[in-house]
Amino acid sequence: MSGFYEVNGKQVPHDEEGYITNLSDWSKELAEVIAKQEGIDMTDEHWEVVNFLREYYDEYQIAPAIRVLVKAMKKKFGPEKGNNKYLYELFPYGPAKQACKIAGLPKPTGCV
């Protein structure tokens, strides 16, 4: 169901799957709120992925599919972080999906 996240007394609209409607509404506080709803406690490692996704989106205007995210993470942070296991441990319900939601990006294309 679509609705709103509450951040600092402000309402931020999201779609039926929890992705925010206006990408410009994103803030670190909002990310924490979304993460909480996803059952995730944001650590530095989580932020690293979320920030990486935002940079990727900034450059390419798309949210990467998981396979592409893994490859790009590997390139930047090395194989100990650029692998499925590491990313799924951080985001158990799908790194691309969950991390993109927290990062305020659209759902990755091809993520069904």
Add this chain to the structure above:
Amino acid sequence: MSDVKNFLYVNRKAPHGTIYALESLEVVLIGAAFEQDVALAFLDDGVFQLVKGWDTSELGVKNFQPAYTALGDYDISKVYVERESLEERGLTEDDLIEMTYEDEEDDWAEKSSIRIVSREEMAQIMRDADVILSF
């Protein structure tokens, strides 16, 4: 994988004014996520999709051109652009954005994905494709 087919996405329309270019790109990304063998063809006004320096600020649409440069990350290494279509519009390869991929067989060397082909070669590429999706 056993059931990999050659998909050819044929792009014939200008990037703006219709939704075809953006929709094609979306479908390409979906197809690539399913690890099919994907190639793109640009001909007729479709070549404008790859011409550098879009400015969509007056159109009220997102500039999605950077997404084409991400296709290399999706292992898309075959982007065919028809020479005659370029020439008919006064364009050359130098007018096009850079699209690259990393060649697994060549120690991940970065190479250009864009291949300029003649109309005749394009026809053969279409004959060789298992599936053609036209936009």
